[in-house]
Amino acid sequence: xxHAQTLNxxxxxxxxxxxxxxxxxxxxxxxxxxxxxxxxxQPKFAMCFPPPNITGELHMGHALQAAVYDLIARYKRMTGxxxxxxxxxxxxxxxxQNVIEKQLxxxxxxxxxxxxDHFNARVDAWYEExxxxxxxxxxxxxxxxxxxxxxxxxxxxxxxxxxTAFVEFYKHGWIYRAPRIVNWCPHDRSAISDLEVEWREHQxxxxxxxxxxxxxxxxxxxxxxxxTMLADxxxxxxxxxxxxxxxxxxxxxxxxxxxxxxxxxxxAVETAFGTGALKxxxxxxxxxxxxxxxxxxxxxxxMNLDGSMNVPGLPYDGLxxxxxxxxIVADLKEQGLLVREEPYTHEVGHxxxxxxVIEPLISEQWWLRMEELRDHALAAxxxxxxxxxxxxxxRTYLDWLRGLRDWNIGRQLWLGHRVPVFYCANGHTxxxxxxxxxxxECGNAELTQDPDVLDTWxxxxxxxxxxxxxxxxxxxxxxxYPTDINCTAREIINLWVSRxxxxxxxxxxxxxxxxxxxxxxxxxxxGRRMSKSLGTGVDPRDLMSKYGADAxxxxxxxxxxxxxxxxxxxxxxxxxxxxxxxLWNATRLVLGSPGVDSADSPGIVERxxxxxxxxILSRLSYAAxxxxxxxxxxxxxxxxxxxxxxxxxxxxxxxxxxVKDRLREGDAxxxxxxxxxxxxLLRFLxxxxxxxxxxxxxxxxxxxxxxxxxxxxxxxxxxxxxxxEFQEVMAIVEEVRGHRQAAGAPPRGGKLRLDGSxxxxxxRLVARLAHVDLVDAPEARGTPLAxxxxxxxxxxxxxxxxxxxxxxxxxxxxxxxxxRLESSDFQEKAPPEVVKNLEERxxxxxxxxxxxxxxxx
RNA sequence: GGGCGGUUAGCUCAGUUGGCUAGAGCGCCUCGCUUACACCGAGGAGGUCGUUGGUUCAAGUCCAUCACCGCCCACCA
Numbered sequence: 001x002x003h004a005q006t007l008n009x010x011x012x013x014x015x016x017x018x019x020x021x022x023x024x025x026x027x028x029x030x031x032x033x034x035x036x037x038x039x040x041x042q043p044k045f046a047m048c049f050p051p052p053n054i055t056g057e058l059h060m061g062h063a064l065q066a067a068v069y070d071l072i073a074r075y076k077r078m079t080g081x082x083x084x085x086x087x088x089x090x091x092x093x094x095x096x097q098n099v100i101e102k103q104l105x106x107x108x109x110x111x112x113x114x115x116x117d118h119f120n121a122r123v124d125a126w127y128e129e130x131x132x133x134x135x136x137x138x139x140x141x142x143x144x145x146x147x148x149x150x151x152x153x154x155x156x157x158x159x160x161x162x163x164t165a166f167v168e169f170y171k172h173g174w175i176y177r178a179p180r181i182v183n184w185c186p187h188d189r190s191a192i193s194d195l196e197v198e199w200r201e202h203q204x205x206x207x208x209x210x211x212x213x214x215x216x217x218x219x220x221x222x223x224x225x226x227x228t229m230l231a232d233x234x235x236x237x238x239x240x241x242x243x244x245x246x247x248x249x250x251x252x253x254x255x256x257x258x259x260x261x262x263x264x265x266x267x268a269v270e271t272a273f274g275t276g277a278l279k280x281x282x283x284x285x286x287x288x289x290x291x292x293x294x295x296x297x298x299x300x301x302x303m304n305l306d307g308s309m310n311v312p313g314l315p316y317d318g319l320x321x322x323x324x325x326x327x328i329v330a331d332l333k334e335q336g337l338l339v340r341e342e343p344y345t346h347e348v349g350h351x352x353x354x355x356x357v358i359e360p361l362i363s364e365q366w367w368l369r370m371e372e373l374r375d376h377a378l379a380a381x382x383x384x385x386x387x388x389x390x391x392x393x394x395r396t397y398l399d400w401l402r403g404l405r406d407w408n409i410g411r412q413l414w415l416g417h418r419v420p421v422f423y424c425a426n427g428h429t430x431x432x433x434x435x436x437x438x439x440x441e442c443g444n445a446e447l448t449q450d451p452d453v454l455d456t457w458x459x460x461x462x463x464x465x466x467x468x469x470x471x472x473x474x475x476x477x478x479x480x481y482p483t484d485i486n487c488t489a490r491e492i493i494n495l496w497v498s499r500x501x502x503x504x505x506x507x508x509x510x511x512x513x514x515x516x517x518x519x520x521x522x523x524x525x526x527g528r529r530m531s532k533s534l535g536t537g538v539d540p541r542d543l544m545s546k547y548g549a550d551a552x553x554x555x556x557x558x559x560x561x562x563x564x565x566x567x568x569x570x571x572x573x574x575x576x577x578x579x580x581x582x583l584w585n586a587t588r589l590v591l592g593s594p595g596v597d598s599a600d601s602p603g604i605v606e607r608x609x610x611x612x613x614x615x616i617l618s619r620l621s622y623a624a625x626x627x628x629x630x631x632x633x634x635x636x637x638x639x640x641x642x643x644x645x646x647x648x649x650x651x652x653x654x655x656x657x658x659v660k661d662r663l664r665e666g667d668a669x670x671x672x673x674x675x676x677x678x679x680x681l682l683r684f685l686x687x688x689x690x691x692x693x694x695x696x697x698x699x700x701x702x703x704x705x706x707x708x709x710x711x712x713x714x715x716x717x718x719x720x721x722x723x724x725e726f727q728e729v730m731a732i733v734e735e736v737r738g739h740r741q742a743a744g745a746p747p748r749g750g751k752l753r754l755d756g757s758x759x760x761x762x763x764r765l766v767a768r769l770a771h772v773d774l775v776d777a778p779e780a781r782g783t784p785l786a787x788x789x790x791x792x793x794x795x796x797x798x799x800x801x802x803x804x805x806x807x808x809x810x811x812x813x814x815x816x817x818x819x820r821l822e823s824s825d826f827q828e829k830a831p832p833e834v835v836k837n838l839e840e841r842x843x844x845x846x847x848x849x850x851x852x853x854x855x856x857x
Numbered sequence: 858g859g860g861c862g863g864u865u866a867g868c869u870c871a872g873u874u875g876g877c878u879a880g881a882g883c884g885c886c887u888c889g890c891u892u893a894c895a896c897c898g899a900g901g902a903g904g905u906c907g908u909u910g911g912u913u914c915a916a917g918u919c920c921a922u923c924a925c926c927g928c929c930c931a932c933c934a
Contacts, residue, residue: 589893825914
């Protein structure tokens with residue numbers, strides 16, 4: 001349990017985050033506060049943390065995401081839920097393979113040289129090392145994750161879930177194997193899905209090439225990839241294109257190769273592009289593939305899996321694409337077939353992991369039919385089962401879903417979940433979760449497993465239930481599925497969120513979560529992408545060691561739901577460290593008051609004789625409401641801002657200043673109110689800044705338990721009258737201070753006569769806060785301050801400039817207000833309360849001007 | 858090519874259903890080491906809310922247009 005001590009004398013003057021963070025995390029964890037109990041009779045609340053790729057350390061995006069998740073987890077615990085916050089990490093097959101390959105390259109070797117076994121050992125070691133790093137960083141952040149339920153997508157249990165899903169889909173007849181044109185990464189020697197292609201702008205050349213026509217004449221086509229012409233099997237024109245109508249049905253002859261190419265008419269051809277004639281390469285272009293299918297064109301495979309040319313008998317055989325291109329262009333030029341070249345800018349697909357140029361080619365792959373999965377997901381959305389925050393992202397998701405095509409789930413990588421398909425020597429296929437010992441059909445025991453692995457996203461798609469034990473009906477699964485929230489960056493809405501929804505509906509019969517929260521992306525200060533390779537990354541650990549985890553988290557949650565991406569601004573993180581320090585010192589002040597150990601805390605103050613007490617308690621209620629509303633609406637910045645301004649601008653700047661004397665005298669009511677404020681404030685700040693709040697709360701008198709497992713505050717002391725009166729206090733005090741500075745007077749001292757209309761409570765506070773003595777009448781000489789009708793003036797004439805400025809402001813304001821009030825349209829059409837409000841403002845401005853005039857006379 | 862978001866103080870950002878006398882943090886200027894805090898306190902300067910129109914008694918807030926910036930989808934070679 002925690003150590004009990006409440007002596008502020010032990011509190012250093014400055015808050016040191018590093019001195020307390022690790023200790024609290026260890027204590028929370030040791031006391032099992034992160035562990036979820038499926039048998040609890042509390043309502044359940046669950047979130048499965050998006051498994052970070054094990055490709056390296058956590059970056060800013062992870063920190064931001066973890067801060068948001070953890071704030072929700074802590075908030076829900078405090079509001080009475082049994083919370084499961086489940087951590088894990090992802091094997092990220094293609095990404096990890098690339099990382100290891102790069103390491104090997106640096107060591108001057110390759111995975112082929114190393115061999116499968118050694119390569120796998122290497123990968124395992126890497127998973128262990130990086131997995132530990134990631135966990136460590138999440139702990140540093142204060143993420144209250146249930147580490148007893150840590151999951152890894154390569155754990156045996158998880159693997160079984162993945163293969164089970166595959167087998168189920170297969171039984172439905174949704175998984176099939178077929179040759180199709182795919183995005184081929186020649187570097188990874190694997191197919192990748194459409195979503196894993198990253199498009200980049202290239203400055204290329206558009207080549208215009210003359211194709212002779214049998215029986216005389218020729219036509220010119222335009223291409224940026226002349227090397228693919230070696231695999232051309234046709235030429236296409238638009239049926240509506242009058243220029244070429246007479247050529248349809250004729251045959252062109254492929255230069256350099258001599259192959260006969262039927263000229264066909266197809267709507268897919270754009271008449272406005274190039275010459276309006278398209279060379280058709282069904283084996284290496286998706287559009288061409290479809291045209292080829294429609295017209296029965298032959299498919300020629302002109303490329304090897306490593307991206308080199310596969311054109312036996314031609315001089316380009318075995319060359320890389322770019323080299324072949326140069327040679328072909330030269331040869332065409334020599335033969336007079338190159339009509340012209342134009343610079344051309346277009347988008348070229350790259351592998352999003354290794355960045356190699358994608359080569360579309362025909363390949364036999366595993367496919368998953370999406371029709372039914374998609375339709376169920378669409379129906380779930382229509383039924384309002386998933387809410388998106390901000391709402392607009394629902395459309396992003398739905399638009400993508402509606403255009404969904406079959407998913408290429410096979411990968412030809414060394415890493416990943418193996419496809420659970422086995423072939424026997426007789427050519428039969430057995431599909432099974434557990435490796436079969438015999439062929440299902442003929443009993444043959446000589447089985448070989450399909451070499452393909454599954455797309456990483458196939459396994460990630462099962463995350464919300466596979467982590468809970470599916471396909472077994474575990475206690476966790478029953479208690480915590482469906483989960484409640486998924487929070488990610490928008491870039492993986494389609495890759496991941498959509499697929500979880502589809503598999504959840506399929507295997508669990510319900511959506512995997514009810515709310516999807518999309519957070520913004522943090523950019524480098526100059527607006528570029530934050531990236532290690534660009535050198536624009538900022539390490540969250542550096543920030544934590546400079547400012548503390550609380551400051552980083554407070555900043556992260558304050559920007560997470562921005563409508564636009566945010567540029568990283570370190571000064572804002574620093575600002576939240578100062579805020580922690582402010583809280584620290586405010587607590588220190590209150591704890592330093594004599595006799596606090598016996599203060600009646602916590603307890604609602606029944607003795608309301610002090611205006612400032614009623615005022616701050618009313619403000620506290622208002623702030624607590626705002627914090628709660630912000631969390632509930634997923635606008636965390638509203639929560640942070642409300643907490644910050646209450647703590648700093650109201651509690652510290654005004655309340656503590658107002659009650660300093662009372663605290664010093666050991667006034668039990670002031671102590672009680674101050675503790676009440678601190679107690680509540682620390683509670684509603686805890687999800688945002690768990691460490692400093694737990695530390696300070698533990699120092700308040702008689703706090704036996706952890707703040708972390710205490711209840712969410714709902715103070716309900718609202719006193720509009722007190723708020724109004726205190727406004728008056730602040731206005732007069734600010735005026736005194738303003739005049740003082742304008743006149744160059746000392747910051748305290750002097751005498752002030754308040755108008756008789758100012759009540760005693762207000763007068764008392766003004767005197768204290770403005771550091772003046774109240775008198776009945778200003779003395780003729782040596783009186784620095786005087787007041788007329790509740791407003792401050794210097795009788796001497798010092799402060800005239802300020803007064804003049806004030807007059808100007810008031811006059812301008814009054815003129816504007818009167819202009820509006822004089823409009824009959826306004827009087828008739830504006831709501832009465834708006835008119836009334838404006839009239840009151842006009843009155844106030846006139847009174848203020850009158851007072852200024854009185855002072856002049 | 859389609860869709861979405863953004864353009865508010867020197868910088869980074871807030872501004873809920875139109876009522877704003879437009880805010881915060883940082884930075885800047887002037888004071889002040891007052892027994893919680895100099896990781897501080899007090900005062901102050903600084904914005905015709907990207908453009909041009911429109912709707913309205915009233916527009917940063919709604920509509921249209923244009924201009925930039927960013928993102929997501931999209932297989933015109």
